[in-house]
Amino acid sequence: DSGVTQTPKHLITATGQRVTLRCSPRSGDLSVYWYQQSLDQGLQFLIQYYNGEERAKGNILERFSAQQFPDLHSELNLSSLELGDSALYFCASSVDVPSTDTQYFGPGTRLTVL
Amino acid sequence: ILNVEQSPQSLHVQEGDSTNFTCSFPSSNFYALHWYRWETAKSPEALFVMTLNGDEKKKGQISATLNTKEGYSYLYIKGSQPEDSATYLCAPRQAGTALIFGKGTTLSVSS
Numbered sequence: 456d457s458g459v460t461q462t463p464k465h466l467i468t469a470t471g472q473r474v475t476l477r478c479s480p481r482s483g484d485l486s487v488y489w490y491q492q493s494l495d496q497g498l499q500f501l502i503q504y505y506n507g508e509e510r511a512k513g514n515i516l517e518r519f520s521a522q523q524f525p526d527l528h529s530e531l532n533l534s535s536l537e538l539g540d541s542a543l544y545f546c547a548s549s550v551d552v553p554s555t556d557t558q559y560f561g562p563g564t565r566l567t568v569l
Numbered sequence: 570i571l572n573v574e575q576s577p578q579s580l581h582v583q584e585g586d587s588t589n590f591t592c593s594f595p596s597s598n599f600y601a602l603h604w605y606r607w608e609t610a611k612s613p614e615a616l617f618v619m620t621l622n623g624d625e626k627k628k629g630q631i632s633a634t635l636n637t638k639e640g641y642s643y644l645y646i647k648g649s650q651p652e653d654s655a656t657y658l659c660a661p662r663q664a665g666t667a668l669i670f671g672k673g674t675t676l677s678v679s680s
Contacts, residue, residue: 457614496672497658497673498613498670499670511667545612557603557615558603559615560613561612
């Protein structure tokens, strides 16, 4: 158990809908990262927040957005869902920004868009 | 975008065999390299963080080396056990950027 929690574990929804994925980092970790893992793809970095502020952006679609709240939990919002958004979404957390920092991954949320 | 190559894509060995995989990445602006172990139905788990050219790390029967000048890292597993079956991911990082994960090497160890 990494100490990072994600809810829900599974989510099934329809195209065009909007969903929110939630992540609680390990106690004391200030950085939260979101990743997407689709079939036959590696882990794709989406976005990073540090202490409430966006710190780095990866291959995140405009239909997706995220935020980190004062209690450091983070939410990833996915809207106008398409079939291709079906994937495993991971959240990870780390203590601080420096590049040698280890990231601890949550159990993931499996999103299925029908 | 950082191009990360891991080889082989998959590997099947017998219990007790030793094995190694390669992670290749651009050597320019290198900052750090992370190795993760990802078991089926679980989440990625950190193995090593390596920063210096020539760095070597060891955890049990798993070890890794780093060559930042030529842009590669090797992961070695000595005497593989069935519980070593997993996908091994490398993730280099350039200065000021996020981790970029390779697609991994999937190891299957038969008893």
